Amino acid sequence: MDAAHIPDVLTPVIPVFVLTVIAEAFWVKKLKDAGRPVVGHTWKDTIASLTMGLGYSALSLGWKFVAFAGYLALYEWTPLRMGSGVVAWVLLFFAEDLCYYGYHRVHHESRFFWASHVVHHSSEHYNLSTALRQPWLVPTSWPFWAPLALLGFHPAMIFIQQGLNLLYQYWIHTEAIVKLPRPFEWLFNTPSHHRVHHGANPRYLDKNYAGILMLWDRLFGTFEPETEKPVYGLTKNLETYNPLRIATHEVAAIIRDAKKPGPLSQRLGYIFRNPAWKPATSAPPEPPPSPEAARPSA
Numbered sequence: 001m002d003a004a005h006i007p008d009v010l011t012p013v014i015p016v017f018v019l020t021v022i023a024e025a026f027w028v029k030k031l032k033d034a035g036r037p038v039v040g041h042t043w044k045d046t047i048a049s050l051t052m053g054l055g056y057s058a059l060s061l062g063w064k065f066v067a068f069a070g071y072l073a074l075y076e077w078t079p080l081r082m083g084s085g086v087v088a089w090v091l092l093f094f095a096e097d098l099c100y101y102g103y104h105r106v107h108h109e110s111r112f113f114w115a116s117h118v119v120h121h122s123s124e125h126y127n128l129s130t131a132l133r134q135p136w137l138v139p140t141s142w143p144f145w146a147p148l149a150l151l152g153f154h155p156a157m158i159f160i161q162q163g164l165n166l167l168y169q170y171w172i173h174t175e176a177i178v179k180l181p182r183p184f185e186w187l188f189n190t191p192s193h194h195r196v197h198h199g200a201n202p203r204y205l206d207k208n209y210a211g212i213l214m215l216w217d218r219l220f221g222t223f224e225p226e227t228e229k230p231v232y233g234l235t236k237n238l239e240t241y242n243p244l245r246i247a248t249h250e251v252a253a254i255i256r257d258a259k260k261p262g263p264l265s266q267r268l269g270y271i272f273r274n275p276a277w278k279p280a281t282s283a284p285p286e287p288p289p290s291p292e293a294a295r296p297s298a
Contacts, residue, residue, distance in 0.1 A: 009163025038175040046129040048241040053132030063138045071155035080152030096161040100211035103144035111275040115250040116140045124233035131173035136247040165211045192226045199230030
């Protein structure tokens with residue numbers, strides 16, 4: 001398969017994304033007017049999200065050739081072959097979803113990767129346009145799906161399943177759907193579960209990393225049900241709609257922190273440890289006891 005025929009599931013449905021964002025905006029406004037406690041849309045926020053999505057699409061056009069070539073090199077190197085039958089696609093569905101969970105969790109727990117993914121969490125709104133607010137630092141995702149190529153899944157299959165996973169996640173970025181039937185909520189990622197993931201509430205931080213299946217969050221202890229209204233955005237919000245600042249603000253913050261005086265371990269900590277990590281500060285020495293405190297009592 002040459003570069004011109006690399007599968008692209010998402011680009012053809014961009015017009016559908018735009019139309020559904022507009023339709024949802026009208027519907028959510030109707031819900032808000034009826035008294036539903038929804039955050040809704042604003043023009044500035046939605047336009048910023050759409051701009052981030054268009055930038056992501058443009059940058060991904062170039063990056064996908066590099067990523068595909070990398071997967072293809074690994075696929076040609078490994079002796080394993082999964083084929084392209086029904087069983088292979090079923091196995092790929094579960095394996096790719098697990099890779100997404102790993103990708104998503106690491107992008108929250110390491111600041112180096114968070115610098116890319118933070119873009120998706122930078123909106124204080126939660127709607128279909130938020131799903132399109134994607135990072136411009138796309139190369140950070142590649143290593144997490146490389147094992148699939150080593151297992152013998154063809155790169156074209158990997159690209160298709162990646163696209164289907166992201167396509168599934170589009171519709172769960174909405175306040176218009178409250179809860180779905182319990183069996184569906186237990187098994188699959190839903191708007192309720194993903195609202196938790198976008199919440200800055202302390203109990204919601206770093207929860208519900210799922211792509212399609214909630215299996216991985218339940219298995220690895222990162223599941224949290226929606227029990228209180230989420231407050232969307234970051235623990236410290238940007239207060240800007242400038243796409244360039246949205247895309248690069250965390251990179252700039254990492255550079256500022258890494259330049260602070262201190263040992264190499266501190267600089268590396270600012271880059272690679274948890275985004276909330278701060279170096280330990282030494283406690284000030286206790287003052288010597290005063291003469292009065294040292295004098296024996298009568």
